[in-house]
Amino acid sequence: MPKKTKPNGFLLFMMDYRKREERKGRSFRGGIQEVQNDPQCNQEWQSMSVDKKAEYNRRAKDCKKGGAGKKTGTGESMDAVEREKMRKVEFAQNMNDEIESIVAMAMEFGNLPLIKFNFIHSNWFHTRSLENNEFDYIPAEFAVSEFSLKDGVTKIYHQILKTEIRCGYTREAMETSQETHQLPWNLQCGEDRFEVMAENLKEFLKPGMDGNKYPALYTSRQISPAVKALIKRLTHSLNVPNETFIVYELEVLFKYLRNAAMQKAGVVDSFHTVMAEYELIKDAFSFTPGLDCDFHKNLDGTSQFCSMSIVKRWAFTICDYCCENLGVEMLHGVHLPLKIHSDQSNMSDTMSVLSEKINVMQIQDTIGIKSMTGVSKEYRTRVSERTDAEEQKRRNDKRTVTVVKYGDLANSPPAEPEPEPAPVTVPPPKEYQIPLRRPHSISHAHIAGKQKEDEHTYNESEFPSLGVSVGRGNGARRKDNEPRPGAGRGRGIALS
Incomplete structure (x- = not known):
């Protein structure tokens, strides 16, 4: 070159x-x-x-x-950063104008409940930082639903992915899976061909196409980066632009639908995007049973993280705020979750469903779901299984079972008692074998030479009476004819 x-x-x-x-x-x-x-x-x-x-x-x-002019601290061109910022602002404005136009036009023609929208949600295993200060999300599962205010969710495309975790990300992927969706990344029934998933998504969105343009996909702001990372993988697999599948904010759509419904009912109050975001985060239908996929139905505590369940709950939340004011009859199973009746007939059906769930708690041996101890069933099986030779050896080494007949023991003569063992006398320690000195006496170590204790005498000069001493120690010495000083005021009296 x-x-x-x-x-x-x-x-x-x-x-x-x-x-x-x-x-x-x-x-x-x-x-x-x-x-x-x-x-x-x-x-x-x-x-x-x-x-x-x-x-x-x-x-x-x-x-x-x-040259590209000034650079940022990460080496990016300031002009490029500014262009990207303006592009995002322009995209947000176009998204807002398009959604407002769709809802306003539908309200004018009176067919807003018939307009269909597409929701998308995606779970992931872990994130990975890219060179352009962005993050990539390794997808684990996604679901796309078709929704209208009149018919609710009419169809769903749900897909669990199978992927390979890069070295260094296994721990993060395992923690994310265990804390949320509990999907293993090496699931045998998972799909790892993005070109196949992209074609399936195109086929799913094809009925709503406007010329050569696919309908927009709506998702929450909380998971928008994960959905965009998934869309980028799907478009790259077909070598088509990223704009083939447009991702809009669900909160903006929720805002305009709610405002249109209140306008229909004659309410003046306005519903803002922040309020829509709060309602979606609150997720009033998060613990509704029966909305998750077949995989998550067999795992306790994972239904609220299932992508299929989430897109359905988004539809229930929007219907709960819009259908009544738009004159749409609320039907259970369409606009609201199904009712759970407590009569005897339905109770038996409920018990049968619970029994079936208990019987299929173990899904597949290939699923490495970990227990509370942090060890998967696959690991325990691999470590604890025995070979044929080991099993045969274990059976040959078994002990003979001894059968005890307590009836024969009752008729047999009593056995002679065993003689008691002779008591063992333990000599005391050496330090306790020497006789102790008398109390109130001085140790031999403090007696000068070999003077005995009985010969030692005490005098007043060495041990004066209480109250007489001046200062510390033995006190001041005095002559024999010197008068004894008295105790000071407040000090008590002399004891001699």
Whole structure:
């Protein structure tokens, strides 16, 4: 490659590719020429999406103009950051205008309850930071539902994914799974072909297409990054732009539907986006049974995290706030969850369902659901299982069972008592074998020479009476004819 070659999109991609591979431990001693001859680099460039290539070409265009200007602390172009910020603002404005136009036009024609919307929710295993200060979400499950205020949820496309966790992310994936959806990433019935899932999603959205444009997908702000990461994988698998599937905010749709319903009922109050977001987070139908998929029905405490259950609960929440004011009759199972009756006939059906759930608690041996001790059943089975030789050896080494007939023992003569063992006398410790000295006497170690205790005498000078001493120790010595001083005031009286 000539040294004076002007930068282009592929050159910038090769520079990014070289930095990324060198962080993994690879070395390109031949420089950019060796990177260009790398088959993996060329294959990745060929399979790159149109949007990603356009971004590299835009960066190359900025370099040709004399540089991209100022840089951020992470090395990004300030112009590129500003363009991305303006793009998000423009997208939010277009989304708001389009949703408002759809609801206003439907209210004008009187067919708002018949308009269909599509909800999408996605669970994930773990997140991964990208080079452009964004995060990638490794998907675990997603569900797409078709909804209208008149018919509720009419159809659902639900998919559990099978994926490989990269080295270093296993712990995070395991904790996320156990705390939420409890989906194993190596589930045999999971789908790992994104091109198949993308085609299924296109087929699901096809009836609502407007020309060549697929209908928008609505999701909550809380999981919008995870849904967009899933959409990016689906579009890249088909090598189509990311804008093929547009993701809008469900809170904005909820706001306009609620305001239209209040306007229909003659209510002046306004329903804001913050209030819609609060109602979706509150999730009043979170513990409603029977909304989850077949997998989560067999796992206790996971129904509220199931993607299929969540898209249904979103529909119930919107119907609860809009249907009555729009004159739509609320039906259980369509706009509200099914009622649970307590009569005898339905009680037997409920007990049979509970019995069936208890019998199928163990789903599949391939599912590595961990117990409360943190050890999966698959691990316990693999460690504790025995081979045929070990099992045969265990059976041959079994002990003979001794049968005791207590009736024969009652008729037999009593056995002679065993003689009691002679008591064992333990000598006292050596320090207690020497006789102790008399009380109120001085130890021999304090007697000068070999003087005995009986020969030792005490005098007044060595041990004066109480109240006479002055200062500490033995006190001041006095002569024999000197009068004895009295005790000081408040000190008591002399005792001699």
